[in-house]
Amino acid sequence: MTQAAKLRHLLQQDQCHIMPCCFDALSAKLIAQEGYALTFMSGFGASASRIGAPDLGLMSYGEVIDQARNIAGAVDIPLIGDGDTGYGNAMNVRRTVEGFARAGCAAVMIEDQLAPKRCGHTPGKAVVGRDEAFDRIRAAVDAREDLRANGGDILILARTDARHDHGLGEAIARAEKFAEIGADILFVEAPRSEEEMREICSAVPLPQMANIVEGGETPDLPNAVLQDIGYSIAAYPLSLMAAAMQAMVTCLRSMQSDERPGRMDFAELRQRIGFDDYYSESEKYATSKR
Known part of the structure; x- marks a missing residue:
């Protein structure tokens, strides 16, 4: 079973999977050793651990792919890679998706932030217009289909940060369009209440990911509540890095x-x-x- 197939199987389960996020091969290995079913390469953590710099778009495509390849090679659980904005226009997004697939990732996240992107819970982030956002996901889905036609496979995790500047309604509208285009997983970043989280999950019948940043804008709810809300994945991007640094x-x-x-x-x-x-x-x- 491919890593992408493993991830699809997990998403079919009636469960909200707790997903500690890794930042290098060793942290991913510890996650797997402790029995977690999947992990995510945190852009925040990878930037800090690899170049000692904040997650503000400073890592290059090549550095990110190399980090993902090292992590995927160290574990046998599905790894979701952080593809940021796709590193350019729609054609760059296609190359990004293909690169993460070759690196061994089960899925890749593509987002609608304005480049250079920023951590979703820090100041200064902004999103591109709808047309560009939709083109990015359309290009990612096209790349996924080309990979499948040639024996490869990867899932597309579509992220929107529109809640920050444009409100929840715009964020949900973008997520609905991402689903229509063909994304596999949706991620509406930084909802500010349990009510907003429920509205997001009820709006689109696709697997949804919650991003729980300790001290961030999204409520840190128990896993049972997240499952009841409708989330399939609960990502904890900074927990391991914060513990390791402390x-x-x-x-x-x-x-x-x-x-x-x-x-x-x-x-x-x-x-x-x-x-x-x-x-x-x-x-x-x-x-x-x-």
Whole structure:
């Protein structure tokens, strides 16, 4: 079963899947080890971890694809890639979708922000006009169909940030059109109440993704409530990165005082990274024992 087929199977289930978002291959591996069914390459996290810079459109297409390829190669659960605005016009969107498919992603997100894009819960974001937004998704769907015709596969996650400047009605209208064009999953970013979230999910009968940013504009609701509202995926884009950064800062400050804070022991660290699997597998080959 392809990763895209695995994702379709998950979306057919009557369940809101909790989806911690990764930022590199190791964080994705930990997500898979803890039994989560899917993950998403957070643009916020990937930009921070790869180039040490904010998610403001600074990472190039090539850097993003390389990051996605490394992550997809480390896990066997579906990975959704962040394709941002598609990196140009409709023809660039097609290339972006094809690139994420070749990298091993089960789905790619394409959004309607004005380039350079911004994190959906930070100031200064704006969206393109309807025609350009619809062209992006139309190009993404066309690329998906061409991939299928040639033995490939990927799902299209269509995102709109129109709620911020144009209101919920415009955001829902765009989502409805994205569904009509042929998107597989919808993502209306930054609804501001449970009532808005329910309106979004009731408007379009497609799998919907909620984006839960701790301290962001969208209510951080329990998973059971998100499922009742109608969401198929609950993404947590910053939870792992925030926890990892806090742990590293705590460790660094403790070391300055010549303390040794609690941390994962060396044996578990080796096991989770894959040393034990490597040594076990290498036993089959005589030259690897030297």
